[in-house]
Amino acid sequence: MIEEICALKREQGAVILAHNYQLGPIQEIADMVGDSLELSRAAAKLENEVILFCGVDFMAETAAILSPKKTVVLPERSAFCPMARMITSEQLREMKALYPEAAVVCYINTTAQIKAESDICCTSANGAQVVNSLQELQVIFVPDQNLADYFSRYTQKKIISWNGYCYVHDRFKPEDVIGSRKHHPHAEVLVHPECRPEVIDLADYVHSTSGMARHAKSSRTNEFIIGTEVGMLYRLRKDNPGKIFYPLSDKAVCENMKKVDLDKVLWALQTLEPRVWVPENIATKARQAIERMLVI
Ligand code: 13P
Numbered sequence: 001m002i003e004e005i006c007a008l009k010r011e012q013g014a015v016i017l018a019h020n021y022q023l024g025p026i027q028e029i030a031d032m033v034g035d036s037l038e039l040s041r042a043a044a045k046l047e048n049e050v051i052l053f054c055g056v057d058f059m060a061e062t063a064a065i066l067s068p069k070k071t072v073v074l075p076e077r078s079a080f081c082p083m084a085r086m087i088t089s090e091q092l093r094e095m096k097a098l099y100p101e102a103a104v105v106c107y108i109n110t111t112a113q114i115k116a117e118s119d120i121c122c123t124s125a126n127g128a129q130v131v132n133s134l135q136e137l138q139v140i141f142v143p144d145q146n147l148a149d150y151f152s153r154y155t156q157k158k159i160i161s162w163n164g165y166c167y168v169h170d171r172f173k174p175e176d177v178i179g180s181r182k183h184h185p186h187a188e189v190l191v192h193p194e195c196r197p198e199v200i201d202l203a204d205y206v207h208s209t210s211g212m213a214r215h216a217k218s219s220r221t222n223e224f225i226i227g228t229e230v231g232m233l234y235r236l237r238k239d240n241p242g243k244i245f246y247p248l249s250d251k252a253v254c255e256n257m258k259k260v261d262l263d264k265v266l267w268a269l270q271t272l273e274p275r276v277w278v279p280e281n282i283a284t285k286a287r288q289a290i291e292r293m294l295v296i
């Protein structure tokens with residue numbers, strides 16, 4: 001099946017991008033595995049006519065917004081990010097009316113409609129930089145409250161947050177960190193900024209998923225407790241064969257990230273379906289928010 005996928009990929013002039021949370025076999029066949037920032041940068045630059053996005057819907061949408069002439073395919077149509085659906089355009093417009101002086105920053109985990117209503121987009125890797133690049137002193141940040149709390153540690157600006165959250169990261173509790181440290185006293189604890197503030201306070205480092213990959217490679221430590229979705233451990237173990245990685249909780253599974261498998265990738269390459277497409281009136285505005293981020 002892998003041989004067939006590789007041959008079809010060449011035939012279709014396709015590139016396969018995969019998020020760090022994808023299943024092992026998908027990471028193996030991908031041309032690039034990365035975090036949201038790396039994948040959107042790649043989507044903006046790649047020459048390939050077809051982008052096969054192994055991840056969830058907002059990621060493929062971001063690629064489609066940045067490359068409207070390309071064919072963007074999400075192998076599983078129903079793979080979505082629940083957090084991205086926790087705010088509607090109407091709710092964001094109400095928030096903007098309450099704080100007319102504020103700039104609007106949206107996390108990349110949002111629908112194209114929310115991006116179109118925002119001034120600028122950010123990812124977990126660059127949120128503080130994005131917020132600090134703005135002239136406004138007030139910032140509306142949607143939809144992740146934990147991420148807003150985390151970025152507010154690195155800015156003087158007033159951050160007005162929405163109450164969205166990622167159910168995978170929000171489930172980690174301080175007891176998980178305390179318990180894991182007891183079992184693995186020599187391990188460094190790395191957590192994602194989508195975690196609750198009380199979990200972040202107990203961690204050694206806070207990183208986006210690719211930030212974790214870089215940290216694990218360069219650290220002199222040999223053991224790590226990883227506070228993010230369990231798919232991340234596949235990449236960490238592969239990149240660092242001599243090191244040991246423990247999940248902060250083995251229940252940290254994003255069901256939507258696990259919906260893509262090799263069968264679906266093969267079918268998607270054969271049919272170039274399901275195709276992701278964003279209406280041009282929304283895409284034009286959303287593109288401005290994403291491109292503003294990419295400049296920074
Ligand atoms: P990053 O890979 O950008 O850190 O994002 C994590 C995430 O939850 C993506 O859905």
Ligand code: SF4
Nearest residue numbers: 056081082166168254
């Ligand atoms: Fe959304 Fe969380 Fe899944 Fe990422 S891990 S896609 S933020 S639900």
